[in-house]
Amino acid sequence: MANVSVNELGFSPKQGVNWSNYLVYRPVYQTSFFKRIFDYHAEKPGATWTVGHDIGAGCGIVSFTLAIHFDSVIISDPNDGYVTLAKKLLIEEASLPESKFTFLQETAEETSVDSGTIDLIAACECIQWTNPKAAISEFSRQLKAGGTLAITYYARPLIDGNERVQNAWKGVWGAHSKKAQGEVFDRAFRTINTALENIEFPEGEWEAIKRVYINARGDVNAFVMNNLVDERKVKEKEEKIWVEDDEEWVGMKDIEWFKAYLATWVPYIPEAEMQDVWDELELALEGKKARIRTPVVMIFATRRA
Template structure:
């Protein structure tokens, strides 16, 4: 996460080349939120908002949305994407109000007590300090308000499972040049689909509302015999009768250049280059170019040719909880 906060990080590239969250994800969250008779649609807070991708979607449903991020660069890009030009500005989108502020997921005192209907975090929840996070969300949420946190993990090439071992080695093997530079424990929590995040048990929360949905298709096995907060990487546990495994919903069709640009947004790559700047000058291309070349070789073996575009898909985990009414 520290990489994203550096002034040298290209937040505009992050906004352009990361996947967009599908409408079905938000529909799932809104249906969950609406299940409480006391649900309101006045105010949402998007924590770790980055460049505002999820924040803008929330503004289609809520009257007032606040995006909060610790990275000044991300906040600046979010404002530029929505017509603002300052670190903290108020914007009108479709008759609704969007505001971006610098802050953390564990402390946002500028948000009043019992004033928020929905709190979200997209691709950020694996970094939170949860004792403080749950206390702050409980303070700011109205009774019956909802929390929805989601993350996507390692991508794959749809229809080409033979490429998955290579992708896993590049992205997740901590003995490999890029995989070893992902920050821990956050990366491990993401790779294990947020299963390490424990729901609070204090009385201000509705424990019966806790729900986990895994949009994973057939990419990962499921099990009811492994404890929910343990087990090997990639194994999804469905211990709670409300937990579900569903089809993949996060997809993006890209050119090979688009895939290269996406890989350039990885924090681990920037950390690797900080220690190995010579990699950028290699005659056979930098580490991303070499990796993409290997993927192209696999598809040529599979298809007898190299397609102009490939479809990426990401397993996505969503966890949700309500404040007691």
């Protein structure tokens, strides 16, 4: 899908997102990412693979892989143009059968999906834009007993081995976060800054909760972007797993990549409005590439019978 050239409306109808750039500069969901999701689901006795639901699907990046494993896939997103674009990429460009998909322009918090009909829900890189409590309740309603919920989020990358570059890169994100103002962004930051630990799973509805932290160096502060905080709601019974040095989330990048990557985040800030911090990063890089490491959190939960 990364070779498809598209330029469609993105996160907000007021602000265009170049999906071609998104697909090129955002991390690719590699083999280990999907293996963790499907292994968790497959380990359960009687696991079924009838219907998967990609929530907050964007242009259908995760939907493509779900379609390989499930008989049918629901693709939903609340934003104008997203599901239309996903349909184009999956059916017209990837030549997958249209009969395999259902496309819905709906929110994570309230959908028309029938209760108790979904085997697996994937909510990738979207939970921060929701009301987490309402979304988790809705996910619970949709899933079959024993069904799987997979919530994932990758943070902005960190720089390894060069403190000056890391400090300059931190300055870029500091400038960006000052531009990201308003209730929606504040709520998103509170979720991001806790590494999704503000997401609560009521014990009467959920079991076998597993939180996997990748490339975080054993510290949830790897996900912190500013000083907005929220209450952490991880329960004692929940399993925590720390995975380090996952090379699928590591790379060597130059100044042009850093600029293009930031441009895929909302709100989009023209380079000229942050010229001082970009200049500092370019000086710190000294014309070289820096080693980036992306922290990732993946949460798995099972709907109680």
